[in-house]
Amino acid sequence: MVHLNALALHGSLRDPVLGSLGFLNEVMGRYPEAISFAPGAPHPDFLTDLDPHRYTERFLEHLVHEEGHTPARARRLLFEYGPSRGLINKIVADALRRDQGIDVPPSSIVVTVGAQEAMLLVLRALFRTRDDVLAVANPCFVGITGAARLLDIDIVPVDENDDGIDVDALAAACATARREGRRVRACYVAPDFSNPGGNRMSPQLRTRLLDLAEREDLLLIEDNVYGFTALSGDALPVLKALDPGRRVIHIGTFAKVCFPGARVGYVVADQPVDDPGGARLLADELTALKTMVTVNTSPLSQAVIAGMLLENGGSLHALTHRKAELYRRNLGCLMDALDRHLDGVAPGIHWNRPQGGFFVRMHLPVPADTALLETSASKYGVLWTPMAQFYLDGAGDRQLRLACSYLDPEQIETGVRRLATFLTKEIRS
Amino acid sequence: MVHLNALALHGSLRDPVLGSLGFLNEVMGRYPEAISFAPGAPHPDFLTDLDPHRYTERFLEHLVHEEGHTPARARRLLFEYGPSRGLINKIVADALRRDQGIDVPPSSIVVTVGAQEAMLLVLRALFRTRDDVLAVANPCFVGITGAARLLDIDIVPVDENDDGIDVDALAAACATARREGRRVRACYVAPDFSNPGGNRMSPQLRTRLLDLAEREDLLLIEDNVYGFTALSGDALPVLKALDPGRRVIHIGTFAKVCFPGARVGYVVADQPVDDPGGARLLADELTALKTMVTVNTSPLSQAVIAGMLLENGGSLHALTHRKAELYRRNLGCLMDALDRHLDGVAPGIHWNRPQGGFFVRMHLPVPADTALLETSASKYGVLWTPMAQFYLDGAGDRQLRLACSYLDPEQIETGVRRLATFLTKEIRS
Numbered sequence: 001m002v003h004l005n006a007l008a009l010h011g012s013l014r015d016p017v018l019g020s021l022g023f024l025n026e027v028m029g030r031y032p033e034a035i036s037f038a039p040g041a042p043h044p045d046f047l048t049d050l051d052p053h054r055y056t057e058r059f060l061e062h063l064v065h066e067e068g069h070t071p072a073r074a075r076r077l078l079f080e081y082g083p084s085r086g087l088i089n090k091i092v093a094d095a096l097r098r099d100q101g102i103d104v105p106p107s108s109i110v111v112t113v114g115a116q117e118a119m120l121l122v123l124r125a126l127f128r129t130r131d132d133v134l135a136v137a138n139p140c141f142v143g144i145t146g147a148a149r150l151l152d153i154d155i156v157p158v159d160e161n162d163d164g165i166d167v168d169a170l171a172a173a174c175a176t177a178r179r180e181g182r183r184v185r186a187c188y189v190a191p192d193f194s195n196p197g198g199n200r201m202s203p204q205l206r207t208r209l210l211d212l213a214e215r216e217d218l219l220l221i222e223d224n225v226y227g228f229t230a231l232s233g234d235a236l237p238v239l240k241a242l243d244p245g246r247r248v249i250h251i252g253t254f255a256k257v258c259f260p261g262a263r264v265g266y267v268v269a270d271q272p273v274d275d276p277g278g279a280r281l282l283a284d285e286l287t288a289l290k291t292m293v294t295v296n297t298s299p300l301s302q303a304v305i306a307g308m309l310l311e312n313g314g315s316l317h318a319l320t321h322r323k324a325e326l327y328r329r330n331l332g333c334l335m336d337a338l339d340r341h342l343d344g345v346a347p348g349i350h351w352n353r354p355q356g357g358f359f360v361r362m363h364l365p366v367p368a369d370t371a372l373l374e375t376s377a378s379k380y381g382v383l384w385t386p387m388a389q390f391y392l393d394g395a396g397d398r399q400l401r402l403a404c405s406y407l408d409p410e411q412i413e414t415g416v417r418r419l420a421t422f423l424t425k426e427i428r429s
Numbered sequence: 430m431v432h433l434n435a436l437a438l439h440g441s442l443r444d445p446v447l448g449s450l451g452f453l454n455e456v457m458g459r460y461p462e463a464i465s466f467a468p469g470a471p472h473p474d475f476l477t478d479l480d481p482h483r484y485t486e487r488f489l490e491h492l493v494h495e496e497g498h499t500p501a502r503a504r505r506l507l508f509e510y511g512p513s514r515g516l517i518n519k520i521v522a523d524a525l526r527r528d529q530g531i532d533v534p535p536s537s538i539v540v541t542v543g544a545q546e547a548m549l550l551v552l553r554a555l556f557r558t559r560d561d562v563l564a565v566a567n568p569c570f571v572g573i574t575g576a577a578r579l580l581d582i583d584i585v586p587v588d589e590n591d592d593g594i595d596v597d598a599l600a601a602a603c604a605t606a607r608r609e610g611r612r613v614r615a616c617y618v619a620p621d622f623s624n625p626g627g628n629r630m631s632p633q634l635r636t637r638l639l640d641l642a643e644r645e646d647l648l649l650i651e652d653n654v655y656g657f658t659a660l661s662g663d664a665l666p667v668l669k670a671l672d673p674g675r676r677v678i679h680i681g682t683f684a685k686v687c688f689p690g691a692r693v694g695y696v697v698a699d700q701p702v703d704d705p706g707g708a709r710l711l712a713d714e715l716t717a718l719k720t721m722v723t724v725n726t727s728p729l730s731q732a733v734i735a736g737m738l739l740e741n742g743g744s745l746h747a748l749t750h751r752k753a754e755l756y757r758r759n760l761g762c763l764m765d766a767l768d769r770h771l772d773g774v775a776p777g778i779h780w781n782r783p784q785g786g787f788f789v790r791m792h793l794p795v796p797a798d799t800a801l802l803e804t805s806a807s808k809y810g811v812l813w814t815p816m817a818q819f820y821l822d823g824a825g826d827r828q829l830r831l832a833c834s835y836l837d838p839e840q841i842e843t844g845v846r847r848l849a850t851f852l853t854k855e856i857r858s
């Protein structure tokens with residue numbers, strides 16, 4: 001019988017980033033009674049009243065009454081292969097204009113299988129050879145670093161300040177790459193409550209970053225997944241809304257705000273592509289690539305998302321308003337419980353205070369590795385995510401990430417108590 | 430404003446294969462009145478009575494009554510992020526055992542976003558460096574060559590006989606690669622009515638191919654998309670059912686047989702992977718890669734497919750029986766009409782006689798290029814697919830592909846009449 005040698009498979013498979021999701025699921029599976037601060041999943045309350053059938057019917061109505069299809073044709077649009085670019089681009093474009101100040105034509109949007117496929121497509125389109133490198137804020141979401149590994153794209157980590165990515169360090173990284181005969185082709189950032197950093201870029205930093213992109217001929221890959229958790233009235237404009245030079249490729253997902261099980265995300269890529277064969281947009285190129293990744297995003301899934309949006313007047317904000325409140329409540333509970341239970345537990349323990357998002361980062365005086373996680377799970381019934389997997393430079397091995405999105409206040413309280421006991425007994429000793 | 434240079438984007442975007450789907454859709458869009466032999470899409474009749482809501486409810490029932498979930502938990506399984514490996518693997522495994530003679534545990538299956546994602550994942554896992562090359566039967570389905578381009582994997586075309594891939598030529602390709610310090614890592618084949626070749630491998634050829642794979646330490650990537658169109662009782666065993674050495678990675682899709690709009694496919698990858706870190710299956714590696722491509726296949730989509738299977742006693746064959754009849758009827762109509770209308774139209778025109786599948790290949794005495802297609806569409810109202818895009822060696826430029834799956838007998842008759850007029854006027858002159 002054939003035996004494959006692990007070392008003869010693609011190198012990305014040996015990267016810890018690729019195994020990270022599987023590892024956490026595996027640990028959670030072994031300790032079902034543990035309180036888990038690991039998954040950044042949507043709160044279960046938002047899943048109970050979902051009604052895919054109703055949303056689908058709402059979208060079908062729209063296709064008939066607003067778009068002029070016959071009922072039979074409308075149903076067929078949902079059942080057959082659809083266009084690779086997407087079926088609901090106009091509805092997404094309207095929502096982006098209304099809620100985010102992003103004013104782009106539907107043709108510059110590609111509807112994807114979650115934000116993850118969007119990241120893969122964007123990286124594939126932009127990175128031609130190994131001389132093109134990707135800059136990322138360090139620590140960084142594993143979805144982008146994992147996609148880069150899959151495509152053999154080299155990554156340059158750029159440190160974060162409390163404010164977000166260090167623009168001077170990014171400029172220095174560009175200069176270093178240039179000296180090596182390479183170039184930083186794009187930089188990935190999540191300006192609003194990044195995972196796992198939790199930072200939010202100030203308006204000044206956003207402007208500086210856009211200026212640098214212009215100066216260095218960089219593209220910015222903006223991931224907007226947690227932007228909706230900002231306090232009402234306190235949201236900052238996304239990079240894409242501040243982008244007359246079209247330097248920003250904007251990626252979003254409906255997984256957190258609508259329906260995780262639908263797997264629908266999108267990318268705005270309105271960059272013109274010059275080609276003697278005819279002018280195109282980057283979105284056209286991403287669409288062509290998508291024919292070789294997933295062909296098209298399930299029209300059934302798209303219908304569910306479109307129906308949810310239409311039920312809410314085409315506004316993401318209307319959909320997310322109540323959810324943002326719950327996530328901010330949870331984040332408040334988590335920070336409050338940490339203050340009450342962890343203060344003075346052991347020297348060298350401290351954590352950040354994000355204003356939104358799903359995550360808090362904690363520093364320990366000892367390595368927060370998988371062995372410590374195993375102890376935390378088996379003896380104290382509390383799970384968290386080692387931060388090392390989010391760092392590209394070996395840093396972060398004494399940090400852990402706590403996610404609060406999935407839990408209720410009582411679970412957060414109990415979980416933090418367990419964490420306090422765990423840290424008291426295991427760190428002090 | 431930024432302007433991207435097409436030549437600075439990834440090379441795959443300049444490959445005609447990637448633009449092929451977009452081009453055909455574009456031509457079809459411009460000639461909506463033309464009869465199109467271009468798309469290999471399922472027949473519209475099979476879309477009219479689809480009922481995703483009912484299938485979903487059927488799967489929910491199954492989760493409650495057969496798998497012991499509470500109704501609330503069952504619904505949540507559909508609404509939340511699901512496992513990357515898939516939610517319906519056991520149902521798929523049962524169907525493969527029942528219908529295909531493929532007996533594998535559910536854990537060796539990964540549920541994917543159509544067969545396309547499965548191809549991308551398999552290629553990514555197996556191909557480590559540019560010294561690993563992919564052999565494909567030439568002509569070849571663009572989905573596999575496109576995915577290989579995306580991943581910078583070099584392709585070796587291997588000629589087809591009327592019987593399917595030329596095993597001696599494949600052996601020679603392996604030897605050549607070895608002399609060059611490279612190796613043929615895997616070979617992609619569609620043994621049953623390949624697209625676009627239309628060939629079906631004889632039982633003898635299947636055995637020879639498996640023997641060669643063993644001898645040359647090759648993996649075979651088997652695409653089973655059109656196998657279901659075989660005459661009842663005349664189906665041949667798939668390679669995976671003849672594979673004690675686990676040389677075969679088997680890819681299938683529910684798009685043609687169930688529901689195109691659900692975008693659900695699967696891959697069977699039961700190859701053991703040796704690793705000091707712990708034994709795994711290739712399916713585990715594909716699952717890890719999938720976390721960086723689409724994270725998971727929409728549970729909503731999977732529920733629809735599972736429900737359809739369950740309604741049919743868990744059997745794909747029960748689902749496809751009536752469909753296979755329609756496709757064989759269409760193929761018969763097409764070949765009959767070609768015999769009646771094209772015989773003697775011009776010297777040098779001939780076509781093959783596949784026993785199943787969706788496609789007939791036709792040779793012309795002149796280039797069957799996009800200019801000729803434009804003439805065919807604009808002046809004669811009939812569309813087809815240039816075959817050159819399926820060839821890797823510049824051959825096939827005088828061939829076209831006719832798909833009959835999407836049409837009715839009257840359309841096929843009218844379409845072939847138009848084709849006859851077109852060929853009479855344009856080829857003779």
